[in-house]
Amino acid sequence: MARRGRPQTRARRSAPRDRRHTRPQGPTDVVSVLARASREVETTVRNGRITSTTRAKFQAVALLLREERARVRSDADSSEAKRSEQLKRLEGIATILATTAVRDAALMALLDEDAVVSDDARLLKRDLLTSAGIEPPPEEVRAPEPAAVENTHRVVPQSVVSRQLANPFLAPDFSAPRPPAPRATRLATWELLDPLLRSFERAAPGAPACMTLPDPLNRTTSTGLELMPHQAEVVTAAAAGHRTFLLADEPGLGKTAQALLAAEAADAYPLLVVVPNVVKTNWAREAALWTPRRTATVIHGNGETIDGFADIVVVNYEVLDRHVGWLGDFGLRGMVVDEAHFIKNKSSQRSQHVLSLSERIRARTPQPLLMALTGTPLINDIEDFLAIWQFLGWIDEKKPLPALMAALDDTGLTPADPGFYPAARQCVVDMGIVRRRKVDVAADIPARRIADLPVELDGPAGRSIRAAERDLARRMVARYESALAARRDGPEVDAVDGIDHELVHQVASWEQKDATSASSGDNVFTMMRLIGQAKAELAADYAAQLARSAGKVVFFAKHVDVMDAAEDLFTRQGVRFSSIRGEQSRTARQQNVDAFVEDPDVAIAVCSLTAAGVGLNLQVASDIVLAELSWTAAEQTQAIDRCHRIGQTEPVTAWRIIAAQTIDARIAELIDDKGNLAAQALDGAAPTEASSSTDVQHAALVALLTAALSRDPLDE
Structure with missing residues (x-):
């Protein structure tokens, strides 16, 4: 058994061929070059100048860093102390890249192992190796392909082209009739999205959160596998014509099988499944298990190995941007988004691609099957619902779409009426929210x-962590007192007895913002990392x-x-x-x-x-x-x-x-x-x-500052 997966073997180092390559060769040179390059990228990003060249350099550093870390770990000729020192320096560079990436979603995507390596990044990586006195192997240099020059981010796999050419009858039919125009509604002038969110936030104890599902007609699949009753209910609903589901069952209740069999019941092929990278292979396995008569293909990178004639296409979020073009014209009749909370940030690139594909499918296909799968639909805020509802076609950016609007109109209520909130919540639930808990539907699953397990951190590590926590608290106290003094010297404001909790929250927000951009110094992130170590x-x-x-x-x-x-x-x-x-x-x-x-x-x-x-x-x-x-x-x-x-x-x-x-x-x-x-x-x-909506990082800083302000100075 391999202890861990290793990146590809590092490029062989060769002797310099001329006077330009007379630098001493070795890992120290590589680390120095990486450190300098990472700082340059960090400075550029911090100044807001994020260009394609910046992204290429960022990716080149990340690639070379990954290779160098693997090489150092496997270097049996180095002493343990030397390897530890080199890994420590490389970890510092990794920290710079990570804190830089949080500023730009495109940079974060480049850290993924499945990210396509651009030609510019390959060339810049070659330059970095050369700067370190290492001659890159010939395969590191690749001339840009004509298609990449025209559009760096979009590809059309050859097998998809073959599908289009093989049989003209396979061409998707986009002539589906448009849905009727929405009827006039008395709620047209009301702001409704916020009241819909509040209807869930204010839900009364015991309020239902699952649409009415039909009794299962058959719990045995065509291949002889047995479904649990709660799984068969969703499949039966799809067979009866329901086409949009927020499948929010608690994790571990078999959502993958329900989605695959619902697609089979709805004949929703071709079916697109968008998933996190780590579960792509598992989805293909599950498809072979539950729907063996349907061919499934997995998109890796640019999709060179996919089957363009497959019924089920599985793609991960990180490479979706390269494939949205041909997927939008593929004639999809169904789309499943796994771990749908990944799209909660509607401004992110992956969310925009998911939403645009959903909109194209709904515009071109009558009654497509759309399923959002997540056991944890709400991560930070009730607003996390919005992107999922938009993917399902229940709302757009500003208002409910016709089906939901009609249901709300039929209640006879407006947001000014006391009974609107529970009625509106039920309307949304009936659109297709399915939420079952293990304790209710799978009693045979043990508790x-x-x-x-509290542990005492003794010795130098424990003392260092406690000192770092005190320093962080003191820094925030100083910031609080400085801001408080500035308030007193400024325009007249109402005095606050004791601790000004509004200012405490403001100081915590400042500290949190600084922590996400700082590459050194003690902050809430570095402290948690030290504690973990x-x-x-x-x-x-x-x-x-x-x-x-x-x-x-x-x-x-x-x-x-x-x-x-x-x-x-x-x-x-x-x-x-x-x-x-x-x-x-x-x-x-x-x-x-x-x-x-x-x-x-x-x-x-x-x-x-x-x-x-x-x-x-x-x-x-x-x-x-x-x-x-x-x-x-x-x-x-x-x-x-x-x-x-x-x-x-x-x-x-x-x-x-x-x-x-x-x-x-x-x-x-x-x-x-x-x-x-x-x-x-x-x-x-x-x-x-x-x-x-409490943010844990923010709340932790608020608690730390409040405790420090409440502490007697004699206790210090």
Whole structure:
């Protein structure tokens, strides 16, 4: 079993051919070149000058960084101390790239392993290698293709062209009659989107959040597989003519099978399935299992290997931009968006592509099947609903579309009427929201629980973290006092007794904004990373103990260095493990998943919280160790539900490792409070004291500053 997937082997270094290549060769030169280039990109982006050249240079640095990190790790000739020093420097460059990427969605997409390497990036990477005294191999240089010159981002796979030429009768028919014009409605002058959102935010306890579904006609598929009753209900609804679904079942209730069989019942082919990168292969497997008579193809990169005649086309969000052109003309009759909360930011490129494809399908196809799948539709705010509703064709940018508008009109109410909100909520639910909980529809799934394990961080690491937290608090206090003094010296304002909580929130917002752009210094992000590093071996040791006593364990972490530290400890203790992380190829990731699931001697799966938190089935384990905290309850829930799902026979326990007496403990409380959002909006749970829109990072900073302002100076 491979410990982890490795990038491609590093280019062979050759001797310099002339006087221009007389620099000393070695990893130090590469690191220096990367550090300088990353700083140049950071400065350019910070100044707001993000051009195609900037993006190409960013990608070239990211590619070379990935290769150099893999080379250093596998360099058996270097001492452990030298490798550690080199990796530390490379990690610093990775941090610069990550903090730079948060400023631009296109830069973030370039960090994905499936991102197409532009010709400019290839050439710039070659220049970087040359600057480091390394001659790139010939295959690094590639002349731009004619198509790429015309449009760098759009491609048409050859197999799609072959489909278009093979048979003119395969050409899609776009002559479908237009839907009738919307009827006149008395609500036309009302602002309705905000009241619709508020109708979910103010839902009464016990309010239904699932459309009425028909009794299943048949629970056995054509291939003899048995569906659970709740799965068969959705398939039956699709067979009866319902065509839009927000399938928001709790994670682990088999949404993939429901979507594939609903498409079969609706004859919604060709079907486009848009998914996160980590689950592309799994969707193809599931399609072969549930709908074996339908051919499925997966788009990788530019799509050179896809089957243009397939019934089901699976594509990940990161490469969708290259394929929206031909997909829009492919004659799609159905579209499924998996992990639909990925499109919650409507200004992002991937959301815009998903929404534009949905609009084209609805304009050209009578009654297409549109399904948004997510067990966690609300991540931060009730507004997360908007993009999903727009994808489904229930609303546009400004108002409900005709079907929903007609339903609202039929209530006879307006937003000024007290009964409007529950009635409006029901109208939206009836459009196609399907939400079932495990406790209600899968009683045979054992219970799950989250158990917190506080750990004391002793020694230099613990002292350093507590000192960093005090320094952060002092910096915010100084900022608060400076702002308060400026207020007093300015125009007359009402005095505030005690702590000015409005100003506290403002200072927290300033600090949060600075933290996302700073590449050094102590902030809430670096502190959480330091805490994760300090907890790494403690969490890993506990996971090893669990594996010896209770069987297979899934170990989740956010940062690569925490995963590395855990894997080093497992290696020293002789515990076999699989590693599932974002830097791996699809093949390597699947091999490591299979090894954990199928090999009884592989005791632990070391998983990236972001790369392995969705789409994987790891139910062979019933114990999960969360070495680092997520920033959202939804991400934490997704991770736990890799094990707590249909087919699990044991109670599932997630062991959260919490650093006592640090900001880590406060963030754990905030995550738990914030987990109430979906429960309140969809499950009719009673609201808690925490605001549903509270941002965990912001709230943690507010709590830290408030505590510092409340503290007696003598306690310092």
